[in-house]
Amino acid sequence: MCGICGCGEGHSHDHEHEHSHEHGPAHSHAPGLNPKRMVQIEQDILAKNNRYAATNRHYFEERGILALNLVSSPGSGKTTLLTETIARLKEEVAITVIEGDQQTARDAERIRATGVPALQINTGKGCHLDAHRVGHALESLQPKHQSVLFIENVGNLVCPSAFDLGEAHKVVILSVTEGEDKPLKYPDMFHAADLMILNKTDLLPYLDFDSEACIQFAKQVNPRIKVLSLSAKTGEGMEQWLRWLKAELELQRIAYA
Amino acid sequence: MHEMSLCESILQVLEQQAEVQRYRKVKTVWLEIGALAGVEIEALRFSFDMVVLGSLAEHARLEIIEIPGQAWCLPCGCNVDVQQLYDVCPHCGSHQLQVNKGDHMRIKELEVE
Ligand SMILES: Nc1nc2c(ncn2[C@@H]2O[C@H](COP(=O)(O)OP(=O)(O)OP(=O)(O)O)[C@@H](O)[C@H]2O)c(=O)[nH]1
Ligand SMILES: [Mg+2]
């Protein structure tokens, strides 16, 4: 910072640009004299979203709710995985779902057809859900204590990675038809996720998909990531996913009790 | 294109701060953008110009300070430079890396009047 007047001159980024901040000969821009001045802000651009996310997280913790944020590119099978999961779990566990899509309520309708409450959020041009909208969805959904809340994000392997919704985990779903290099091509999402689900394994015989390489790539981006492989269509591998879910729910419930 | 919503968040901060810090116009905005923050700088500039139209920051200049990525290598026990989230440690080749710098985006300061 400029040692004389505190105007902010002297940063590493100074004055290659024609920064119009007039250091006149008299150096006279003391507050109130020259209308142009520097203001320090030092604020995270995501601060507002992060505040709402913290509120949501607190809400979940107070109620022992396991909230999962499901992210993937369009069509990798998020809604199919959810309907299949709900069919197997709903007798044991209370479940609610928030569906994020740019348009239509089709996914929320698919979920409601399984008999659990679902709320659709249409983001319009928005490419991701944000914590503020999820907070409002909670007000109307009122998920039960000790239940599971699935949040299906907008199909997009890039943008939702930056927006914390207050979830316990981001779960990234990658279908084997998308190619094993996706963790490297879209590293932000795989970095942000705690679990990767390789879906549509029933199609493996028809593809050159290299599962080993895919898992290797995912771990390269995120050494802590866990991996499950399954087919939401045939049910192969669903058992491990259900066990993972129940274990995570149990952790939330222990913290709540 | 989440750059659009990032710019909307930036504008909200500018508007909010206008009351606190008593300014009417924003001439320049300095942002610190981490190399690992998942932000496309060109898309950010493009979105910014659109989002600030008709606001107190219309025609404001965006100055971007790029913050290089850094991670803690567990095997080496030291910080190393990383350009990408899939980079390996330049010393030992491990990817047991924990990013500790360059994954944030911040509004640093403003030139206002
Ligand atoms: N073969 C096969 N097809 C699947 C599997 N899971 C989902 N699909 C199909 O993939 C297509 C997309 O599935 P959705 O569940 O709608 O995918 P989504 O991720 O919810 O899609 P968006 O919400 O639009 O992003 C549908 O035709 C599903 O039937 C699977 O395990 N195997
Ligand atoms: Mg869907």
Ligand SMILES: [Zn+2]
């Ligand atoms: Zn190392």
